[in-house]
Amino acid sequence: MSRTLSRHLMLAASATVLASAGAHAQSEEPVDVITVTSTPLETRADEVVGSVDVIGSEALIRDLNGNLADTLESLPGVTSTYYGPASGRPIVRGLGADRVRVLINGLGGLDASTASPDHAVTAEVIGAQQVEVLRGPAAIAYGGGAIGGVVNVIDARIPTALPEDGFDGFLYAGTTSVDEGSQFAARGTAAIGQLVLQADWQRREADDFEIPGFAESERLRELEHEEEHGHEDEHEDEHEEEELDFGSVSNSGYTFETVSLAGSVVGDWGYVGIGVKETDADYGLPGHAHAHEEEHEEGHAHGLISPADAHEDEHGEEEEIVTLGLEQTRVDLRGEFNRDAFFNRIRWSFAHADYVHTEFEGDEVGTIFDKEGIEGRVEVRHQHGGPRQGAIGLQLLAQDFAAVGAEAYLEPTVTQDWGLFVTERWDFDAWGVEGGLRWDTRNLDGLRAERDFDTLSGSLSLFARPGEGWFTGFTLSRTERAPTDAEVFANGPHIATRAFEVGNLDLGTETAWSGEATVRRDMDRFGFEATGFYAAYDGFIGLFPTGEEEDGLDVFEYRQEDATLYGFEAKADARLGEAGGFDFSAEASADYVRGELDDGGNLPRIPPLSGTLALIADRGNVSLRAEGRFVAEQDEITSFEMPTDSFALFNADARITPFADKDIAILVGVRNITDEEARLHTSFLKDQVPLPGRSVRAAISARF
Template sequence: MRRFNPSSLMFAVSVIALTGAGAQAQSEPEDVIRVTSAPLETRADEVVGSVDVVGSDELVRNLNGNLADTLENLPGVTSTYFGPASGRPIVRGLGADRVRVLINGLGGLDASSSSPDHAVTAEVIGAEQVEVLRGPAAIAYGGGAIGGVVNVMDGRIPTALPEDGLDGFVYGGTTSVNDGTQVAGRVLGNLGALVLQGDYQRREADNFEIPGYAESAALRELEHGDEHEEEDHDEHEEHGDEEELAYGEVENSGYTFETGSVGASIVGEWGFVGLGYKQTDASYGLPGHSHAHEEDHEEDHEDEDHEDHEEEEGHAHGEEDVRLELDQKRVDLRGAFEREGFFNRIRWSFAHADYVHTEFEGDEIGTVFDKEGVEGRLEVRHQHGGPRQGAIGAQMLTQEFNSAGAEAYLEPVVTQDWGLFVAERWDFDRWGIEGGLRYDTRNLDGLRAERDFDTVSGSVSLFARPADGWFTGITLSHTERAPTDAEVFSNGAHVATRAFEVGNLDLGTETAWSGEATLRREAGRFSAEATAFYADYDGFIGLFPTGEEEDGLDVFEYRQEDAALYGFEAKFETELGRVAMFDLSAEATADYVRGELDNGGDLPRIPPLSGTLALIADHRLVSLRAEGRFVAEQDEVASFETSTEGFALFNADARITPFDEHDVAFIVGVRNITDEEARLHTSFLKDQVPLPGRSYRAAVSVRF
């Protein structure tokens, strides 16, 4: 198996990037939001396609544990939700390798895309902003990002001089539903052109409370022949049934995440060059995920004392709670150089990470996942004068993934990716055209085989401004995605997905033709945006049941089927006027996606129609918000899925900024006011783990 040397590659990229040093800066437009994930850093309201840019204040106000849950109100975004600790964004019904979760433009270099129980190592607290690109807007990241890109700009490498020589923030918060606490802080200071940064974050929680049974009514009926109505819970508890169902809280759902980092940059008018180191440690339970040791169980029945102890610990029938401990050490190099001339910006980034997580079954080590990876990206923007600008770039990724233990369903694999891309835009004021092209190679080197793939993805967009305040765009894209290591080399029990997964050494490239239309309207007191999309897949790679059983699990194999996904996203904001001292405004979003196989079936875990409606009242020092989140029933399901009931969740909060500078903010709020039972159809655990019940939150954020 081939090995990689990250040191030599880091040196090469650094030398290339440093050739631009010493150039003069080009002034940036003020008071506009730019999408830094896009090679051209296009203004958010000028992107052809669907994009959201969530700033730091909004992230703090909406903070809800992990990254995916914090972004839940964005149209077209939901979560894999494997409990509160582990949730990865799903965009337009697509997840795993089809959505790239980035940190400052590079991958997280964790194992979150390989299994839904693996947590994302990107944290929301302290992020400068999070950018969500959907569909063709993410073409510069290749066919592997056909669902979209979620890019967390974490601020851990300074890119500018702090004001007055010192900058930073402090955050502290608590939540009632899980006795949770969150603390975070960062400080930046400079010595001339040298800027130093250090930060620390910790969030932890106990088991979270729910309004009823952890198992859904459908699952209770299927497994127990009795819906266990809530009014009978006390009687059920008094009788001491041998198999007591979890009620009122989700067992084994507590977690602790701890992150610390240091960084240093040289900053000047020409740009910056920075280096950062981050350490992430986590320990969390996997709710609805326990292992039965049948052989040990038979022996345990012969030991009455051990059996009594087992019952006291709540592990009936020999089951052991599963807990995961995660450790990642990551080094980042970043730089950007601005200059006047044809090549007016060079931007580069590089990361190396060692990632290990261990799954414990009780006190015993079950499975160990070990991943070492290095990723780099180089972008050069060029301007031609007049309406034309463009960018060219290169990207590479090398990672080695190993697993050992009872659930080592994936053999050791080395993945090597190389990519080249170009993006060009012609803007003639009233109309314009934009195009992108990317070529990628992937090598998968496993124990049983070695596979090579070449893919080409491209898009062309036509946009127009038919009148002041209007923007329209239409895009045609062709994307190709190479299979992943798991899709090719899996072969074993994967308890997280409750399946025995079998990879396919003969998988080919997944291709898709897609179209997307966007309409935006800005008109003084209101703004609106709507996007409709359709994607036709040739050889969509998915896990499909075989009808067989292995190790007590249903066998699923990776194979390719033709499929189609289509849907829409919409959002609307308007000012309603002034009442008393408050300026009133309203926001609404809606999204829908449908996933169909050409043979007449449905794709699994596709989110149903959903939307939000919010009313905001702003005063100079106080901002009040009340919102409802509405999710429809999902009954268009795959043959091996159950349907999911719809729900409505209501939330409210107040953000108080007692000083005009808004450097200090107090946040109080309540989520799920009506204590509604809610389950995400996109979760593998939807029938075992509902969303949290009513929760009160109090937090304070200070920026200096």
């Protein structure tokens, strides 16, 4: 897809939408009746058939922890790829990359985060209106790319309503001790008649972060020692161990900055708006080594290059550190049109983005990833107060992705997707039924071949309210996913995954048959929700070792195997009563997923059983929270990964609103109070880069 063609498509879409004009202003509702905007029907969160979480703006600020995935880490069923604090993409129910769609206002990020775990997501959460997490069949309207779920960031960068008194604003400033980090955000929105203008700026930066011990895990250090010295006395080479990162992770600092300008026309009929966002980032890749000496080939083959190897070769010469520079210019056009007709709401969004990121080895350019894309989505809904509501929609995506340089493991590819979906819901109070159907077509055009795929996905749900405060639902679904450009056309060394990846030109579609059951109970003093799921995959696409080596790396090829994933998510909250003038409440959650190959063996990087327990105390303008996050060991592993130990992290914070008539909040907190060594099994760097150590955070936010 040429840049000229994509810009013409964007201009044509803009002209069409501006000719129609429309909108629906979203107002914040209490959490218990909040609307899930990611679903075409905009169902209330407590009425969605399936597992969903909606995190509001205040909760996002309180839980803010660097990037998007780390901020959502306490949600059941959600973890991170964690390639250091700068780069982390959400994993939902053990699935990531192209099986989980990370959206910005309902459209993809149009970045390269699905292609590699060291590529950062361009979605920011500071100042976002809310983040919605849909799991499993609840994400059916987004097609096979959401076979695992959807994480949708509603970033509020395009105004959808007139500000009160003609102007409103948002300010945030924070600091963290573990990395000497700082975070800033400012937004101003002003109305001139029906025209609303908005400017937004965000910046977060940090130095190398501190850890309680060695960056490398004890298992990895022992394995490296055995490979290098056999069974010699470990103490004979203590000087070598001292060269490893200890107390901090080198090359883990980062700087992210975004600037956006937007304008909307807002009226009783709806709104239409356009926004431009510029994202710039520079960050280091911890544990990312480019050891080209033959003496390092064995370490590469096992994925065991240490920070010491990354900085010095056998002659003691210092090697160049690897950093990454990211730039993206994104233009969004969004609107909504409310009308008195059978189809009473039309909602649309279009985005065009130019994305470039460059990997540097010292001051030298290593590999350049260049991506230009356009994505659009139109939804037409009918809802008139009766038992029936529904929506139909169209979605398109066209992107041109190319990589040039030493690690250009993926050949230039043009991807074109078209999707058509319909969803209907009949709600008769005591019971109801909901169904969805989506057809997609994908064209992959590479240098060696051109492939076309057609996929059909559908779901059918039954739900009931057996008593006051009860909601139960059961869903059967069949979801198809077409292969991605990387899965088909990869052919080269991919140092981020420590593998020589080989695509498969003969891949077919991946099909999942799944069942999911949900039960919710909402009472005055107690509420809970539990969801169990089972998914059988016909032709699960994965990277599997061949036993061969290339360029000092183990060769992994994409192929298809039958697989099964099953598990549960559960959460509960309770009001405990009053003491000392404080209202006490508690929250708890747990999740588990198991991933198995049908012919034996386990899927890689599957998260273990985990849970969170929190105690909250509220008294007027003071809110105190203490929580513990518990993660079990993971020993259900593949042949090419090592087990991960269990850990427990304890956090505490206080939120103070000193002025009754002003929306100003002061936050003070401590994460990882006990300075625990913790490693995420879902990370490619779990044995090279642990989670940060103890960190004190202080922040202030204001809305006016």
